[in-house]
Amino acid sequence: xxxxxxxxxxxxxxxxxxxxxxxxxxxxxxxxxxxxxxxxxxxxxxxxxxxxxxxxxxxxxxxxxxxxxxxxxxxxxxxxxxxxxxxxxxxxxxxxxxxxxxxxxxxxxxxxxxxxxxxxxxxxxxxxxxxxxxxxxxxxxxxxxxxxxxxxxxxxxxxxxxxxxxxxxxxxxxxxxxxxxxxxxxxxxxxxxxxxxxxxxxxxxxxxxxxxxxxxxxxxxxxxxxxxxxxxxxxxxxxxxxxxxxxxxxxxxxxxxxxxxxxxxxxxxxxxxxxxxxxxxxxxxxxxxxxxxxxxxxxxxxxxxxxxxxxxxxxxxxxxxxxxx
Numbered sequence: 001x002x003x004x005x006x007x008x009x010x011x012x013x014x015x016x017x018x019x020x021x022x023x024x025x026x027x028x029x030x031x032x033x034x035x036x037x038x039x040x041x042x043x044x045x046x047x048x049x050x051x052x053x054x055x056x057x058x059x060x061x062x063x064x065x066x067x068x069x070x071x072x073x074x075x076x077x078x079x080x081x082x083x084x085x086x087x088x089x090x091x092x093x094x095x096x097x098x099x100x101x102x103x104x105x106x107x108x109x110x111x112x113x114x115x116x117x118x119x120x121x122x123x124x125x126x127x128x129x130x131x132x133x134x135x136x137x138x139x140x141x142x143x144x145x146x147x148x149x150x151x152x153x154x155x156x157x158x159x160x161x162x163x164x165x166x167x168x169x170x171x172x173x174x175x176x177x178x179x180x181x182x183x184x185x186x187x188x189x190x191x192x193x194x195x196x197x198x199x200x201x202x203x204x205x206x207x208x209x210x211x212x213x214x215x216x217x218x219x220x221x222x223x224x225x226x227x228x229x230x231x232x233x234x235x236x237x238x239x240x241x242x243x244x245x246x247x248x249x250x251x252x253x254x255x256x257x258x259x260x261x262x263x264x265x266x267x268x269x270x271x272x273x274x275x276x277x278x279x280x281x282x283x284x285x286x287x288x289x290x291x292x293x294x295x296x297x298x299x300x301x302x303x304x305x306x307x308x309x310x311x312x313x314x315x316x317x318x319x320x321x322x323x324x325x
Contacts, residue, residue: 007020009084010080010084011055012051012052012055013048015038015040015044016048016051018038019034019038019045019048019052020057020070022034022037022038023052023068023069024070024073027069028061028067028069029067029068030067030068031045031046031049031066031068034048034049034068049068053068055080056071056083057070057071057076057077057080059071114232114233114237115230115232115233116230116231116233117229117230118215118228118229118230118231119227119228121227124215124217124227127215129157131209131213131215132157132158132160132161132207132209133157133160134209134210135161135164135166135209135210136166137166137167137210138166138168138169138209138211139161139166139167139168139207139208139209139210140206140208140211140242140245141169141170141206141208142170142171142202142203142204142205143170143171143173143176143202144172144175144176144201144205145173145175145176145179155188158189158194159192162189162192162194163192168193168194169194169195169197170189170195171196171198171202171245171248171249171252172196172198172199172202172255173198173199173200174198174199174201174284176198177255177275177280177284178280178287183256183288186256187256190255196254196255196256197253197254197255198252198253198280199248199252199253202248203244203248204216205217206245208238208241208242208245211238211239212234213231213232213238214232214238214241215231215232216232216241218230253274255274255275256274268299269299272285272300272303273303273315273319275288275289276300276303276312276315282296282297282300300312300315303315
């Protein structure tokens with residue numbers, strides 16, 4: 001059975017890999033010897049051997065014709081991988097400069113391409129997924145119904161983001177927590193590292209990646225005949241979307257985040273306080289916590305007393321001041 005190629009990732013072709021494997025088994029061979037055992041021409045084998053020498057995997061003795069000997073792969077391959085990684089890092093570091101040049105040209109010659117129209121739920125979902133996979137540092141999102149794609153796919157994309165160490169901040173419209181399963185999804189994402197906050201209403205629905213590109217649905221109602229969104233590339237408009245997010249984030253209430261509360265405070269009261277501060281109605285809070293509305297009202301009254309507050313708004317302010325939210 002033929003062994004799988006493993007050195008193509010560092011730029012070596014089939015003949016190079018076959019020659020290298022042969023030299024690992026044989027102490028010293030000429031290009032003619034290698035060609036005979038591989039049953040291929042001497043010209044390609046000579047070029048392959050020279051490439052292996054250049055890559056630091058093989059040494060030659062300087063004789064005529066040269067004899068080739070494999071260098072210990074425990075030394076040679078890690079060194080080659082580090083060299084290739086350094087090359088890739090240099091390429092990655094050049095990306096902002098290349099992107100800036102391309103962006104300047106777009107602004108000058110094709111400004112209409114800075115906003116791209118996406119038609120249909122499939123195209124929108126695929127573009128959002130592709131954009132998320134390209135994220136390197138941060139994803140900002142406004143979230144509200146309706147949803148054009150499956151939540152399972154969206155959750156999987158975010159799981160991958162968080163696992164890669166990408167920072168994710170989401171601001172949810174309060175009605176999202178009234179949708180079956182959404183609160184559990186958000187709670188799970190927060191447990192994985194997302195920072196989540198809630199406001200009564202978000203200004204728009206949006207996913208913004210690395211402060212350079214955003215997808216914004218244009219159709220806001222589930223019964224709309226057409227589903228349309230726009231892709232906004234890096235521009236002053238994209239900068240304005242970041243500013244809008246940050247301003248909304250400042251006034252949004254944290255939800256499902258661990259809080260530095262008294263050890264005596266029950267977990268249910270912690271979540272109740274978070275949901276209460278988010279402006280949710282007793283009915284929605286009760287459904288999320290699996291309690292009756294009567295129990296919720298009683299617990300709210302207890303929290304108001306504990307905080308020395310005379311209103312729910314004041315309770316949120318006092319809880320924030322104590323670092324509970």
